[in-house]
Every structure is written in C-alpha cells, then in structure tokens.
Amino acid sequence: MSILKKTVMDYIKESQTIYIATHIRPDGDAIGSAFALCLALKDMNKDVHVIMPSYSSRFSFLKELNEAKDKVNEAEYDLLICTDCSDIARVSIEQEDIAKAKNIIAFDHHKFSSINATAMLVDEKCPAVCQLLYKFLIDNSIKISKEMATYLYMGIMTDTGSFNYERTTAETYRIAYELVSLGADFVTVCKKINDTVKECKAKLMAYVLNNMEVYLDGKVRMAVATKELLDSLGVEKEDAEGMTNYLRMIEGTMLAAYIREEENGKFKVSLRSEGQIDSAVIASSFGGGGHIRAAGFNTNDVEDTKKQIITKVEEVLNFESNRNS
Numbered sequence: 001m002s003i004l005k006k007t008v009m010d011y012i013k014e015s016q017t018i019y020i021a022t023h024i025r026p027d028g029d030a031i032g033s034a035f036a037l038c039l040a041l042k043d044m045n046k047d048v049h050v051i052m053p054s055y056s057s058r059f060s061f062l063k064e065l066n067e068a069k070d071k072v073n074e075a076e077y078d079l080l081i082c083t084d085c086s087d088i089a090r091v092s093i094e095q096e097d098i099a100k101a102k103n104i105i106a107f108d109h110h111k112f113s114s115i116n117a118t119a120m121l122v123d124e125k126c127p128a129v130c131q132l133l134y135k136f137l138i139d140n141s142i143k144i145s146k147e148m149a150t151y152l153y154m155g156i157m158t159d160t161g162s163f164n165y166e167r168t169t170a171e172t173y174r175i176a177y178e179l180v181s182l183g184a185d186f187v188t189v190c191k192k193i194n195d196t197v198k199e200c201k202a203k204l205m206a207y208v209l210n211n212m213e214v215y216l217d218g219k220v221r222m223a224v225a226t227k228e229l230l231d232s233l234g235v236e237k238e239d240a241e242g243m244t245n246y247l248r249m250i251e252g253t254m255l256a257a258y259i260r261e262e263e264n265g266k267f268k269v270s271l272r273s274e275g276q277i278d279s280a281v282i283a284s285s286f287g288g289g290g291h292i293r294a295a296g297f298n299t300n301d302v303e304d305t306k307k308q309i310i311t312k313v314e315e316v317l318n319f320e321s322n323r324n325s
C-alpha cells in the first residue's frame with residue numbers, strides 16, 4: 001500500500017458506479033458543477049448519474065437535467081461526489097443512499113463542511129465551484145466539451161452575480177474567456193437565467209415596489225407578502241424569493257427587509273444591506289444568521305419584528321453619529 005494519500009482523481013479513477021449530489025434547491029453553480037462533472041465522467045466511461053429530485057424550471061432549457069435521478073438504484077456503489085454542498089442536512093441525496101457509497105469526495109467553496117468526505121477539493125476563496133472544477137479538469141487533462149463549458153460558465157456567472165461580486169478575480173474572467181473559447185453558450189445562459197422572469201414574479205415585483213414601507217428617510221425599506229397575496233398571484237415558493245434586492249437597490253437604502261408568509265403561517269424575513277449595517281447581527285438577534293450583506297430569520301409576529309428592525313438600525317446609526325461627532 002502506498003503511503004501517499006489518495007487524491008480526488010485517484011478515487012474517481014478507481015470507481016465505476018458514481019453518483020453526484022449537490023445541495024437541495026440547487027442554484028446555477030450546483031447544477032453547473034454537477035452536470036459538467038457528470039459529462040466529464042461519462043467521457044471516462046463511468047456509470048454516472050446526478051441525484052437531483054427537483055430543480056427550478058428556469059433550468060429546464062438544459063437537456064441533461066431530464067436524466068437526473070431521485071435516488072440510487074444499486075444496493076452499493078463506488079463513489080458519491082458532492083458538489084457545492086457543505087451541509088449534510090441539505091444534500092440532495094437520501095441519507096440511506098449516502099450510506100451505500102464506498103467513498104465520498106467533495107468539490108466545494110464553502111468555509112465549513114459537515115460532509116464526512118474521504119477526500120475533498122475545497123477552496124473557500126474560489127467564487128464558484130464551477131471555477132474550481134474547471135481547474136481540476138484542466139489539471140487532469142480532461143477534455144471540456146461545448147456542453148460542459150456551458151454548464152461551467154453558468155455556475156461561474158450565477159455565483160459571481162455576472163462577474164460582479166467581490167470574490168470575482170481576473171482569473172475568473174480568464175476562465176470565462178477560456179469557456180467561451182470552448183463554445184459555452186453564454187447567450188442562452190444569460191437569456192434564460194438573468195433576462196427572463198415569469199409573469200407572476202413580475203407582478204410580485206410590482207406589488208413589492210408599490211407597497212414598500214419606507215422608514216428613517218429611506219434608509220430602511222420593507223415589504224410584506226402574505227400567503228393570500230402569493231396565492232392570488234399564482235406565485236410558487238421558488239418565485240416568491242429574491243424580492244429583497246429590488247428594495248436594496250433603491251438609492252439611499254441601507255437595509256432592506258422582505259417578509260414572506262410561509263405555508264406553515266410563519267414568516268420568513270430576508271435582509272439585504274449595503275454593507276454599513278450588519279444584516280447577520282440583526283438576523284442573529286432573531287435566531288437566524290447569514291452574512292453582512294445578506295441574512296435571514298423566521299418570525300411569527302410581523303409588526304413587532306418590523307419595529308425591532310427599525311430600532312436596531314437606529315441604534316447603529318446613533319452609535320455611528322456619536323462616534324463621528
């Protein structure tokens with residue numbers, strides 16, 4: 001037996017039946033990394049499937065998604081690969097199917113992981129798993145087809161906010177150049193993901209903007225979408241999200257809160273900040289969490305929550321103005 005630790009590529013090479021899983025409610029990076037890898041492993045003559053029981057219809061234009069499986073067919077298989085998933089509780093594969101894998105490897109860019117992988121390729125500085133995967137494929141001299149390039153491009157485009165978020169680097173742009181050179185269909189990806197909205201979602205956007213509540217001279221903006229409203233517009237869960245950014249981008253907004261009623265009668269609050277107000281601190285005071293610019297929590301009492309959010313923002317602003325005077 002070799003004393004050298006086996007690499008991710010060693011595990012792939014020695015495996016024949018392989019399943020790829022990602023996080024539930026997969027985004028562009030999860031879908032892009034899973035299917036780019038699936039196509040690469042098919043070219044290596046592996047028996048490989050992606051486990052993805054559900055995904056947004058926004059991604060239906062990608063034909064390989066039809067081949068996604070709900071569960072593992074075999075009693076045992078060689079390798080489970082998790083991409084873009086750091087939380088074992090949010091993985092797209094059943095726990096009993098995880099237990100059937102002889103080995104588990106992970107491709108990820110999250111800081112912490114609860115996945116007990118045999119080997120992993122993780123870079124928390126990397127803006128998208130698809131960027132990490134691109135380098136892995138190149139380093140291992142695996143040919144990147146036009147279809148694979150499209151998936152990798154989609155993951156990088158979505159996780160970097162179209163090459164605009166802070167973790168985007170010159171290397172990200174260079175890799176995008178390489179992927180476009182390989183034939184990535186960036187026109188269709190942009191059209192379907194960034195430039196198309198369902199009518200019901202457009203109506204929800206209109207409602208949110210017309211009915212937003214403005215506090216502290218526009219420094220705080222909030223909107224509430226009740227279950228009744230969402231039902232009347234025909235908005236399903238996945239389309240009911242993403243409204244907070246429209247409030248945040250309005251000039252002068254320091255904190256935006258979008259409050260959405262869930263099936264269980266509870267309310268989900270998502271916060272977005274321009275960076276001066278720490279959304280995560282506010283969310284954690286309600287038992288939630290997140291980052292400075294984006295955080296969330298659940299609540300039962302909408303009116304009380306609104307008041308508390310305003311008070312917390314006032315406290316921060318007063319503290320800042322006292323400090324500067």
Ligand SMILES: [Mn+2]
Pocket residue numbers: 029030084109127128129159
């Ligand atoms: Mn990602």
